[in-house]
Amino acid sequence: MKLECPNCHTTFQVDENHYAALLSQVKNKEFESELKQRMKELAEVQKAEAKARDLKAEKDLADKMAVKDKEIGCLAREIERLRGLIDNNDLQKKADKAAADAEMTRQLSELRSAKDKEISELSGKVDALKKQHELDIANERGKLKDDIHALDKEIADLNSQLKAQKLASENHELELKEQHKILMKAKDEEIERYKNLKSRLSTKMLGETLEQHCQNAFNLARSMGGFRGAYFEKDNEVSGGTKGDFIFRDYLEGEECLSIMFEMKNEDDRTVSKHRNEDFFAKLDKDRREKGCEYAVLVTTLEADNELYNEGIVDVSYRYEKMYVIRPQFFMAIISLLSQASKRGAQTIVSLRKELSVAKAQSIDITHFEERRDKFTAEFLKHIEGHCKKHDEAMTAVDKAIAAAEKQIEALRKIKDVFEASTKKLVRAGEVMENQFTIKKLTHGNPTMRAKFDEAHKQAAAQKDNLLSD
Template sequence: MNEIKCPNCGQVFSVDEAGYSAILSQVRTEEFERELKSRIEMIEESGRKENELNLNKAMAEKNDEIGRLQLELEQAKASIGKNEMEFDMVLQKAMAEKESEIVKLNEQLKSIEESGELITKNEVAKAMAEKNDEIGRLQLELEQAKASIGKNEMEFDMVLQKAMAEKESEIVKLNEQLKNIEESGALVTENEVAKAVADKESQISELNMKIQQLESDAKQNSERMEMAVTKAVNDEKQKYEEKLAASNEALFRKNEDLVRLDGELAKAKLEGEIALKEAVSEIEKQRDTQKAEYEAQLKAQQETLEYYKDLKTRMSTKMVGETLEQHCENSFNMIRAAAFRNADFRKDNEVKEGSKGDYIYRECDDDGNEIISIMFEMKNEMDTTSTKHKNEDFFAKLDKDRKNKNCEYAVLVSMLEAESELYNQGIVDVSYDYEKMYVIRPQFFIPMITILRNAAMNSMDYKRQLNDIKNQEIDITHFEERIENFKTAFSKNYSTASKQFNTAIEEIDKTIDHLNKVKENLQKSLNNLRLANDKAQNQLTIKALAKDNSTMMQMFEELENNGDLSIE
């Protein structure tokens, strides 16, 4: 049987396994629905974000490609414009130089006319007009050639330099001719003028041919450049169209995936709704069944409560308290043999400091180690009692009894404050004021013992380990004490031995000093003996001994003369 507390009234009911499983199924169904809804939202959000990312990526690639093509076109236009500007500058410079040379030649011809030469003014004017016409035509053709040359800058520079060199050569020749005319003063005949005009026409013809060749080359180069630019643009356009087609195909596939995901999502939603409806229907059926069962149980409990209320009105205050104690004791004894074989539950008859509790619960393991101990206090009163007590009035006494009897927990089994929602909701923990103290109603008497006992049993391993650690610490302490004793004894022995060793060293030092003194005395004696020996060797002679003895000297001289003795 499982117990469930009503969230509205706080009443605790016992539910069989089937009802409990049905409630769990209901909770799991709601969790499944929430999880399903969450997964569906995640799938939708993920698909939407992925499509947005792919679309943005494709659009960015297209914009980059368009920008690159536009940049290449702008660069091509800028290059063409730059070449045209450079060509115009070079052409203008060349034309300015030619105009300057022509002005100089006109001035020289004018000076020749004024000096009285045979060349007539009309002929010179006609020749100059023809020359100016020819120059104007050449300028027009050069302008046309400039428009057709385009970007071929290197070839134009080479041709222009060659034409400029020829013009320079022609100008040099004309200058030399004019110089010769001025120096020689010779008359210019009509034949010579005609010859000069023919030479000019020949040169102009050659220039026309060169200009035509230049125009042809420029046109061919321009056509080649246009073809190359057109080909490059077409290639880039084809690549862009291929990329655009691939991007469109990818978007199409993404749209197909979205459609498929939408279908799967709709199917999942439909299946979830069907499952939810079925679960709701099943839960409603179970709820109705459980509601009927709860109502029946509630009715039975109300009848029991009315019975006890009626019973209390017929009892004295002492009888009411004794009835609660007997109820708790009987409830415990009914399951003692099955659940609490090693437990000791009895009344507290030992008075300490003028106080005692109602019951003490103790339980030990097979080794005699205490598992748990609880001090119980049972409090009840009649509804008609004038003096109404509160549960907190007994907390201090219960805590004192717990400490006096060395109990781990304190539990107040109370019927006081019958209308209090706090105490009617179940087990109340008041350890915030008094350590390890709880307040319960009588119906929670056995469950409270079971909860505390199971918690203590679960912590037995830790208690054993703690005891082992304490024993190890005791062993370590004893070991340390033995080490300290050994160190003390060893230190004492060392001190004694060290003292004796120092004494022996001092005695040895004294002996060494004495021997050194003996050594010095012996050395002094040896020195005196050496001196005596030296004296004996050097001073002890016959001559020295007989020095002041004339008789002995005479005898020794006779012996020496006879050869029997040598005197030194």
């Protein structure tokens, strides 16, 4: 790029970078010069404006001073006028004050005499209230003594009842042990007798013998003091074309608490057409419903090799509501279990009713006590607190006695569970004896003994036929 000097008119060559640098230097110098000129002009303008403001402020101050001087003169004149008025008011105030003092003295005298009279009347009332208060305290102390005496008597009665309950529990435990021994002996004798009779009975006689066995077992338990008020008889009423074998009903305080429909099924080992227990479930459930019984129990010797029915009491409620299947040796056991469970529920209801009556009576007593307590003063509350403390101690003693009685009851329950477990083991041992020691199993693998027994059976059958023909 070519440039020409404006002074000497000399032309010289520059590249773009040098041209940009020269142009920047020219622009900076012009900008700084113009900036200095503008700042100088701005400073002169600000100086002139400040001078004008100062002149205006001086003029405004002079005007305000003149107005203030005028106001000060007016105020001085007003002050002089008010001083005159104040002097006149002071004289009037002194006169008014003297009159007010005289009136106040008179009113105070009247109030003092009225107050003395009122104090005298209140003193008489306070003396009367004190006398009445002392009389009320004496009366309440007498009532508290009566209440404490009644509580002491109640505690003594409860202690006597607990001792009597403890003695009754011990006697009941001894009776249960004795009954258990008798029942176990009777059961063993019955099992032995049943084994001897089973192989010699016909189908009808087998069924009748099972019924007789159950009836004898129940009568034996009743003769030893159990199920005194219970009903156990044959079901002789045909309903819907069928009927059960026995109906059991038990009562508590005049109301029925348990009812059971029994069906007895027995079968000889030599019977060709074998029946199954579940073949009789529908009929038994129908008989239970038509006779209005709560439970249904099938007492059976069918399916002798079925381990389910040989274990003990079998609950088949998944098929039919409240139905159980048992072997004959568990007949009294299931009656006892269902009876105890039903009576516990019925006794709980009776106990709850009695507790509700007692709670209502106690609620009424507490309400009356609170109504009397509200009439007493702070001094009498101390006596109430002492009485409440004694009452709480007595209730704590009663709770401890009840807890001890409950522990004894729990111990008796554990003893009962031990007896029941022992009974189950003995029954299981009897079943094993009955199942293992049969003629079939004893002669298995011994053809000589098998032939002897077959020959004995044939001779017995021949003798029976001869007797029938005669």
